[in-house]
Amino acid sequence: MSGSSQSVLTTGDPGHAVAEHNPVAGLAHDSRGGISNPILGMLLFICSEIMFFSGLFAAYFSVRASTTPWPPVEPADIAEHFNLHSEPWFAAILTVILVVSSVTCQLGVWAIRRDDRTGFIRNIGVTVVLGIVFLIGQAYDYATLGFGIGDTTFGTTFYTLTGFHGAHVFGGVVMLSVVLYRGLAGQFSSRHHDAVEASSLYWHFVDVVWIALFSTLYIL
Amino acid sequence: MATTTLTPAASTYRSGLYEWITTTDHKKIGILYLLNSFLFFFIGGLLALGVRTELAIPGLQLLTNEGLYNQFFTMHGTVMIFLFIIPILAGFGNYVVPLQIGAPDMAFPRINALSFWMLPLGGILLLMGFLTGGAASAGWTSYAPLSEDRIGAAVNDAAGSGQDLWIMALVLIGTSSILGSVNFLVTIFKMRAPGMTLFRMPILVWTVLVTSVLVLMATPVITSALIMLFIDRNYGGHFFDPATGGNAILWQNVFWFYSHPAVYVMVLPAMGMISEILPVFSRKPLFGYRAFVFATAGIGALGFSVWAHHMFTTGAVYLPFFSLMTFLIAVPTGVKMFNWIFTLFRGKLTFSTPLLFALGFLSMFLIGGINGAFSAAVPVDFALHDTYWVVAHLHYVLFGGSVFGVMAGLYYWFPKMTGRMLGEGLGKVQFVLMFIGFNLTFFPMHQLGLAGMPRRIADYAANAGWNDLNLLATVGGFMIGASMIPLLWNVFISLRAGKIAGDDPWEANTLEWATSSPPPPYNFDRLPEIRSERPLFDLRHGRTANH
Amino acid sequence: MSSTPGSRPSTTAIIGWLIAAAVIVALAVLLVLNGAAVWNSFFPPEAKSVQGQEIRNLYDIVFVIAAVIFLIVEGLIVWTVIRYRRKPGDDELPAQTHGNNLAEAIWTIVPTIIVIFLFVISWQSLNKIETVSATPDLRVRAVAGQFQWSFEYLPADADATTKALFTVNAPLGPDGGLVLPAGQTTHLYLRSTDVIHAFYVPQFLFKRDVVPQKNPLHDNQFDLDIPASGAGQTYRGQCAELCGVGHRIMVFEVRALAPAEFQAWYDKQVAAVNATAPPAPSGGQAGPPVNVTAQGVKFLEPTLTAPAAGFTFHFDNKDAGTPHDLDIVASDGKKVFDSKEFPGPAVQDLPVPPIPAGTYQFICSIHPTLMTGTLTVQ
Ligand code: HEA
Numbered sequence A: 001m002s003g004s005s006q007s008v009l010t011t012g013d014p015g016h017a018v019a020e021h022n023p024v025a026g027l028a029h030d031s032r033g034g035i036s037n038p039i040l041g042m043l044l045f046i047c048s049e050i051m052f053f054s055g056l057f058a059a060y061f062s063v064r065a066s067t068t069p070w071p072p073v074e075p076a077d078i079a080e081h082f083n084l085h086s087e088p089w090f091a092a093i094l095t096v097i098l099v100v101s102s103v104t105c106q107l108g109v110w111a112i113r114r115d116d117r118t119g120f121i122r123n124i125g126v127t128v129v130l131g132i133v134f135l136i137g138q139a140y141d142y143a144t145l146g147f148g149i150g151d152t153t154f155g156t157t158f159y160t161l162t163g164f165h166g167a168h169v170f171g172g173v174v175m176l177s178v179v180l181y182r183g184l185a186g187q188f189s190s191r192h193h194d195a196v197e198a199s200s201l202y203w204h205f206v207d208v209v210w211i212a213l214f215s216t217l218y219i220l
Numbered sequence B: 001m002a003t004t005t006l007t008p009a010a011s012t013y014r015s016g017l018y019e020w021i022t023t024t025d026h027k028k029i030g031i032l033y034l035l036n037s038f039l040f041f042f043i044g045g046l047l048a049l050g051v052r053t054e055l056a057i058p059g060l061q062l063l064t065n066e067g068l069y070n071q072f073f074t075m076h077g078t079v080m081i082f083l084f085i086i087p088i089l090a091g092f093g094n095y096v097v098p099l100q101i102g103a104p105d106m107a108f109p110r111i112n113a114l115s116f117w118m119l120p121l122g123g124i125l126l127l128m129g130f131l132t133g134g135a136a137s138a139g140w141t142s143y144a145p146l147s148e149d150r151i152g153a154a155v156n157d158a159a160g161s162g163q164d165l166w167i168m169a170l171v172l173i174g175t176s177s178i179l180g181s182v183n184f185l186v187t188i189f190k191m192r193a194p195g196m197t198l199f200r201m202p203i204l205v206w207t208v209l210v211t212s213v214l215v216l217m218a219t220p221v222i223t224s225a226l227i228m229l230f231i232d233r234n235y236g237g238h239f240f241d242p243a244t245g246g247n248a249i250l251w252q253n254v255f256w257f258y259s260h261p262a263v264y265v266m267v268l269p270a271m272g273m274i275s276e277i278l279p280v281f282s283r284k285p286l287f288g289y290r291a292f293v294f295a296t297a298g299i300g301a302l303g304f305s306v307w308a309h310h311m312f313t314t315g316a317v318y319l320p321f322f323s324l325m326t327f328l329i330a331v332p333t334g335v336k337m338f339n340w341i342f343t344l345f346r347g348k349l350t351f352s353t354p355l356l357f358a359l360g361f362l363s364m365f366l367i368g369g370i371n372g373a374f375s376a377a378v379p380v381d382f383a384l385h386d387t388y389w390v391v392a393h394l395h396y397v398l399f400g401g402s403v404f405g406v407m408a409g410l411y412y413w414f415p416k417m418t419g420r421m422l423g424e425g426l427g428k429v430q431f432v433l434m435f436i437g438f439n440l441t442f443f444p445m446h447q448l449g450l451a452g453m454p455r456r457i458a459d460y461a462a463n464a465g466w467n468d469l470n471l472l473a474t475v476g477g478f479m480i481g482a483s484m485i486p487l488l489w490n491v492f493i494s495l496r497a498g499k500i501a502g503d504d505p506w507e508a509n510t511l512e513w514a515t516s517s518p519p520p521p522y523n524f525d526r527l528p529e530i531r532s533e534r535p536l537f538d539l540r541h542g543r544t545a546n547h
Numbered sequence C: 001m002s003s004t005p006g007s008r009p010s011t012t013a014i015i016g017w018l019i020a021a022a023v024i025v026a027l028a029v030l031l032v033l034n035g036a037a038v039w040n041s042f043f044p045p046e047a048k049s050v051q052g053q054e055i056r057n058l059y060d061i062v063f064v065i066a067a068v069i070f071l072i073v074e075g076l077i078v079w080t081v082i083r084y085r086r087k088p089g090d091d092e093l094p095a096q097t098h099g100n101n102l103a104e105a106i107w108t109i110v111p112t113i114i115v116i117f118l119f120v121i122s123w124q125s126l127n128k129i130e131t132v133s134a135t136p137d138l139r140v141r142a143v144a145g146q147f148q149w150s151f152e153y154l155p156a157d158a159d160a161t162t163k164a165l166f167t168v169n170a171p172l173g174p175d176g177g178l179v180l181p182a183g184q185t186t187h188l189y190l191r192s193t194d195v196i197h198a199f200y201v202p203q204f205l206f207k208r209d210v211v212p213q214k215n216p217l218h219d220n221q222f223d224l225d226i227p228a229s230g231a232g233q234t235y236r237g238q239c240a241e242l243c244g245v246g247h248r249i250m251v252f253e254v255r256a257l258a259p260a261e262f263q264a265w266y267d268k269q270v271a272a273v274n275a276t277a278p279p280a281p282s283g284g285q286a287g288p289p290v291n292v293t294a295q296g297v298k299f300l301e302p303t304l305t306a307p308a309a310g311f312t313f314h315f316d317n318k319d320a321g322t323p324h325d326l327d328i329v330a331s332d333g334k335k336v337f338d339s340k341e342f343p344g345p346a347v348q349d350l351p352v353p354p355i356p357a358g359t360y361q362f363i364c365s366i367h368p369t370l371m372t373g374t375l376t377v378q
């Protein structure tokens, strides 16, 4: 073992090798075409979020499979509220709101790709408002449902699933609000709008989760 | 996204405390990871020595009550796994991966710093349990409904805030891992230097890649389980409580769906480090590079289909399927084992400390792998489950494997990180103490397990026939503890007066040795051409020698 | 390790020798002291149930295969390491072999065959172990709760929901334990009253978790056959799943009796239950109350005093779901007072007949290691 063999590349003097110029500029990092770092990062993060909700859904189906009948019929005074199938209308309206918001969000993305800043801001603005409306609607729903998180496994799974989805909607609204704010400050253009794309991906994901939730809780 | 303001002035690379706390440099963050992890290794180790002291002879001596004993091994397991072994491997990844692929930093430096700082925070939360009336005590696996504590504090000690702190700490640490894995994946996919194709990446980078995928897919699942447990405990939920319609086995399914892939998170990067070290010290390329990559990916994929081998005795899983998959996972691991051995075969071995620890890894992980395969035979697991056999298995893979790998990596990269070599003599003393102590501690646990000693008991009958082996294990445990003294002393004197390392003290193969020790901010001045997985070897010996 | 003549052995060589010497000395000492015992320590105990024998046979095969694999691979490592160490002054590069498809194919395929073989034989023995008889000779429900075992004997045509004919509450001792007929088949159900426990008898090489279930039909169940040769033997059992602070003390015994003896024991238990319970002594006979409280599997009063002329235990069991009883034990170990257990939270008044003055122990016979106190009778 040659203790002090030196690299063929640098002088080997630790104090000296620090570059004076930008050491990175000459290297072609970060330029391997295709998808940008933030967007790839967001896609990967969404993968992890999918697994998170898979965990919750798995719990839901496991609990549901071991409870007959489903929804539970006891205790009777609370259980009468469990029948979400017969009253899916309010949730259906929420679903429509969220789906529409996904569309407006995408319109916003397309707009900024065309450098149409007004269209971008208008659409993202509408998306944020729809997201807030959804959250208010969900809060109202919670207040009127007639059962709580501790009321049998039905209540527990219902509030956990919808609650965590709600938290994600809230996260998405915050994200899009930041995008809106930065958009108003003129920070995005057709060449530079990774944050917009990334946030919209997240928003679509939140939307898809809700559709899965709605189908599971209200239809299945 | 990245903060890369170009043209960094050299003077910003200071080492004041403030600089360390606010740094977004992957190398400093990597070193912070290592320091933090070693701190928790010592905490976890001291807890283990508490456990061993209690078990040295029959009768309760050290700990006055069994609840405290339960807290000790619970916190020992949790600290070792979530605050030592997983983070320290992430720390090596952080330091080495960008250098090895010729990148100036991680893809998201500020998120990188965030990931790191969540760890000490999580650790503090976790340990606070000891001060707030009892740390978590339901085992590192925290099986529900014990961890839900429906019965009352005095009976199972899972009440109090310890268990809730445990949950919060794990959510925090898990989030840190997830963010870290996104960062690694984007870095590896997008930041490679020109010429660094996927199949020219060093094996360590491959293992970090697969590990990151495992973290990304598995960790969120345990986060969801932790949240359910928290809801059950604090908001009257019923996920895991059968008395009210929940499902006790659900916790185990979700927990192990995470925790089995997680055991590969705890070993794959260590395997990667070994795969860097063996070729360098035998002066040969890694034998079967591609097979190695596929084996790593195979372990990752199979790792998701074996979780229920921890649940063979629950009567709630389809045994043959999980038995078969568990057996099969021995095959890709065996491929790696033979590739390592044939890397050494016909080489010219130099027994520097990194190689000694790497060889320790090979021979000890072999034992841990094989005694794990015993449990894949379901009926045999009926005998072995929840006995000291399993404790032997998990330490042979985690300590004999991962920790030996960590030590090998420490001796190997320390010169790069600090510019100074660690002393060889002290390194060898540490190795001998650790190797002998390790086997004294954990080998007898096989026999204890076969003799019927269950795990997680504070005491045993004097006439059960377990006395000698337990005493031996305790002596060994203290020997492992003693082996830390030469290590600390070595680090201490090497930092002050160690031999100057130079750029490439080991005649290594990969890019990190092409820059100065320690590397400058943004790592490289110039990069050599990359035409194989051993760019420095090519540079030194000419491309032709590579055939 | 060898070195070129005249050169000093390197530190590495010394270390190698040290480790080798330590291992060899340790092994030699062990073998000289007790070779057979060392060899046997690599195996589980001799199996005392039919299912356990099946497991033991499988273990032996797995052990041999594993040992051979270990010796080959470890031998290869050690040999390579010794053979290919770099000689001082040798700076030539070794041949740069990148791989060998044939070799790699072999060490993929051979282990695959081995593990598939292991899988097949373990599946076969699993099937044998899991087989349950449609007509077992006896059905028993083992009930586990923090931190005690009790054993409920069920009628012949029972299923997991059936009520017990009689219950053995003491997990240990000559009057307790899981009493089984040797040479016959017992079907066991496992019921938990709280968290997960595990039924584990090392000498059966077997354990099965006691998982709390809402629906008893989901309780774990399995067959246990103790061969006729086991008659008269007692086997130690222990809870194997962490269940709280008292996990360690959840021990029990399995007592195998010859069929005739078992029948006699069984009939006696049934008769005892059927015998009309003696009328509860009327309040008039009872003496002054003595308060005892059980909480957290402990007696809150470590010492009690009571009059020799008789008194009444006012026994408050505050442990929800956990049964306790209250017995008085004389210094010679004889029980002078024996009450029936009941689960908390509940209060019972237990009249105690006159007993001679002196110092006694009072215990909960279900948790004898955790729940004791001193009773002074004056
Ligand atoms: C780094 C961590 C790590 C690693 C890598 C492994 C690897 C393996 N583990 Fe381990 N395991 C743990 C950490 C790990 N484990 C922990 C922490 C627990 C306990 C958790 C708890 O309850 O607290 C546990 C528990 C555990 C159990 C449950 C035991 C029980 O509770 O009853 C089982 C059961 O099958 C098992 C199996 C295996 C197998 C088959 C492998 C395989 O991957 C090993 C494969 C390797 C080899 C086999 C050696 C090399 C191969 C060859 C030389 C080829 C030839 C070999 C053959 C043909 C056999 N492990």
Ligand code: HEA
Binding pocket: B041, B042, B044, B045, B046, B048, B049, B051, B052, B073, B074, B076, B077, B078, B080, B081, B084, B085, B138, B139, B140, B141, B391, B394, B395, B398, B399, B403, B441, B455, B456, B457, B458, B473, B477, B480, B481, B482, B484, B488
């Ligand atoms: C990476 C993981 C890891 C590591 C490294 C270790 C290391 C050790 N473990 Fe670990 N252990 C686990 C993971 C690990 N363990 C897990 C997951 C469990 C299961 C937990 C559960 O059941 O829930 C477990 C359980 C477990 C048990 C079983 C407890 C029981 O079931 O009742 C025992 C018993 O002996 C034990 C012993 C030890 C010992 C002696 C060490 C030794 O190697 C420790 C060596 C000691 C030190 C490293 C201390 C050195 C420090 C000093 C000497 C002081 C220096 C101080 C300063 C400088 C300030 N461990």
Ligand code: CUA
Binding pocket: C144, C145, C147, C196, C197, C198, C239, C240, C241, C242, C243, C244, C246, C247, C248, C250
């Ligand atoms: Cu019951 Cu452990």
Ligand SMILES: [Cu+2]
Binding pocket: B259, B260, B263, B306, B307, B309, B310
């Ligand atoms: Cu596993």
